[in-house]
Structure formats: C-alpha cells, structure tokens
Amino acid sequence: MTDSVQEAREALGKRLREIRRDAGITGRELAAREGWHESKISRIEHGKARPSGTDLRAYCHHCDANDQLPDLLANLHNIDSAWLEWRRLLGTGVKRGQQLALKLASETTLIRNYEPQIIPGLLQTAEYAEAKLGRVIEFYRLPDDLDAGVSKRMERQQILYRRGRRFHFLVGETALYTTVGDDHVMLGQLDRLQAIIGMPRVTLGIVPLTTEAIVVVEGFMMFDNRMVKVEAHTAELTITQPREIVLYGRAFDILAGQSLTGDGARALIRKAINARQDT
DSSP: OOHHHHHHHHHHHHHHHHHHHHTTOOHHHHHHHHTOOHHHHHHHHTTSSOOOHHHHHHHHHHTTOGGGHHHHHHHHHHHHHHEEEHHHHTTTOHHHHHHHHHHHHHTOSEEEEEESSSOOGGGOOHHHHHHHHHHHHHHHTOOOOHHHHHHHHHHHGGGGGOTTOEEEEEEETHHHHSOSSOHHHHHHHHHHHHHHTTOTTEEEEEEOTTOOOSOOOOOEEEETTTEEEEEOSSEEEEEOOHHHHHHHHHHHHHHHHHOBOHHHHHHHHHHHHHHHHTO
C-alpha cells in the first residue's frame, strides 16, 4: 500500500473517531451496540483496518451523523479506487488502458506530464508505442492485443490538436537515451520530439541530466488540478486529495523551471540523435 493510500485511510479513521467523540460515545459502547470486538474500533480509527460501507452506516446511525454518510462513503470509494493493480487494469490487454486514458484526457483542459525515463504516450511514434506496449504485454503476461493498443494510443494523440486544451510535457534527458525498440525506432522518436517543439498549445521541456535533484519524483500526469495519475511498477495510483495535488503541482513547477525548452531542448535532442548516428 502506498503512503498516499495509507494516509487517506488514516484520515478517514480520524474523522470517524471525531464523529464518535462528538456524539459522546465511547469506543467500547459503540462496539457493544454493533456486537463488534472492541479492537475493531481501534483498528478502524487508526487506519489499521479498512471500514466497510456497513461500518460507516453504523457509525453514522449510532452517532446521529447520517448527514455525513454520503461524504464518508465517497471517501471510502476514493480510497478503494486509488490503488488499481495493473493486472486488473490490463486484464483484457493494453487497449483498455488506452481507452480509459483517452476518456480522461478528453475531459481535461490542462494536462501536465512528467516522465523521467521514457517518452510520454501522447508524444510517442507508432513504432515507439509498439515496442513499449509489446514489452508491457510480455512482462505482465497479458492477452496480446498489441495492434489494438497501439491504434488506440495513436487515437489518443488527436487530442493534441483540439482547441481549448493545453499540454505541458517534461521529459528527463535520460529518456532521450533509454532505448525502446532499436536505433531506428529511437531516431524516429527523437525526430518526432523535434517536430513537437513549437506546436500550438504544447510546451515541451527537457530536464538535463546534470540538473540538481531539488525534487526526486516518479513519472506522473496531472489532469487540471483535480487528479494525478502515478504509474508504479505493479499498480496505478490515483490521487485526488487537494493537498497532495498541490505537492505534485509544486514538483512540476520546479522541474519546469529546471527544464530547457525551444532551442535548448532542440540542442539536447540533436545531441542524442548524433550519439546514435555515431555508433
């Protein structure tokens, strides 16, 4: 379980404890009314155990707080959906993940995306996407729907040309050298990045290798100021807590300030191209 999910569970437990105390009911009394073991109250209120919807209803019923039930149930749902296992997300193949990403992107005005090691999906060539998704299918032993997954990823990129939307991509310089596919695939991808620079509504920044590590953060994508998606090795984390979104926004701003854009970005890309052509 991630720190963010655990913190959310602890926050929900703290809120339940406050509801109980405000009602003047002890943990022992609440447990007795519901026929629970007294330790269950402690585990829930300290974030050690996940409360069920039935548990939340019991708290609200006995503490005369039914008006708070809808919000509590919404919080519980957010916690349950925050940590989504890759096997569950991609159980039918990679196309489904691309479909979900397309839907979310279409509902967003400003997308901010930081990738330290690979090229972001919205900027990938078809050949790069095919090589990357092929490895995902192989590693996670997913159903082979590679062609459909690549097609859907390319369809996602059409959003770059829609009016009323803005995109800010930050790419670690490492991503220019991390081989996906082979040299031919990488040279095509690097050419694509050069073409991205100067596109309307799109900002591309490259964070140099020698940049000071003011913030060290995993790759993430921000959807306006309402949601952050973090892709970990075994799961996808969905962040909706405002205070956490603020921290990701601050990290993005710092990295953006350290990045090179325009001619500076072109120079780094050209350097990576030359390194491949000289080998």
